[in-house]
Structures are given as C-alpha cells and as structure tokens.
Amino acid sequence: xxxxxxxxxxKQAKARVGFRMHxxxxxxxxxxxxxxxxxxxxxxxxxxxxxxxxxPLFAMLGWGIGLAMHYVxxxxxxxxxxxxxxxxxxxxxxxxxx
Numbered sequence: 001x002x003x004x005x006x007x008x009x010x011k012q013a014k015a016r017v018g019f020r021m022h023x024x025x026x027x028x029x030x031x032x033x034x035x036x037x038x039x040x041x042x043x044x045x046x047x048x049x050x051x052x053x054x055x056p057l058f059a060m061l062g063w064g065i066g067l068a069m070h071y072v073x074x075x076x077x078x079x080x081x082x083x084x085x086x087x088x089x090x091x092x093x094x095x096x097x098x
Contacts (some may be wrong), residue, residue, distance in 0.1 A: 012074075019074045026067050030060050 033056040041052050 015074045019070055022067060022070055026063055030056060030063070033059055 037052075037054060037056050
C-alpha cells in the first residue's frame with residue numbers, strides 16, 4: 001500500500017529535482033560553448049597564442065544569474081513561504097473570530 005505524500009514536501013522535492021536538472025544543463029551546455037570557442041579560436045588563429053574574446057562568458061553570466069535565482073527560490077524561500085502563509089492564516093483566523 002502506497003503511503004500518502006505530504007503535498008508540500010512533494011512539491012518541494014520536485015522543485016529541488018528541477019533545480020538539479022537546470023544546473024546539469026547549465027554545466028553541460030556551457031562546457032560545450034567553451035569547447036566550441038576554444039576550437040574555433042585555435043582554427044582561426046592557428047594557435048592559442050592569439051585568442052579571440054571569450055564570448056561564452058556572456059552565456060555563463062546571464063544564465064548564471066537565472067540559475068542563482070532558481071537556487072534561492074528552491075532552497076531558501078521554500079520553507080519561509082509556508083511559514084509566512086501559516087502566520088497569515090492564523091492572523092486571518094483571529095480577525096474572523098473577533
């Protein structure tokens with residue numbers, strides 16, 4: 001018999017898995033972009049002595065900001081949101097009783 005899942009914990013678990021998948025995609029794709037940059041630079045200049053501007057930095061920076069925001073929303077705010085909602089609920093209960 002399958003045990004009942006706590007819906008809040010299940011939602012949090014799915015969010016954490018989603019972040020891990022996002023992080024893996026970030027690593028794999030950015031590694032590929034750096035590889036493309038390194039190979040194209042070596043073919044264009046003939047050696048690694050004269051390098052072109054490292055354009056993969058733009059992708060890493062932009063996507064990294066989004067990844068950091070995703071991390072904060074999943075790991076830092078998940079518990080606080082529930083406690084804030086419960087505090088607000090208690091406040092509304094007190095107001096409705098008065």
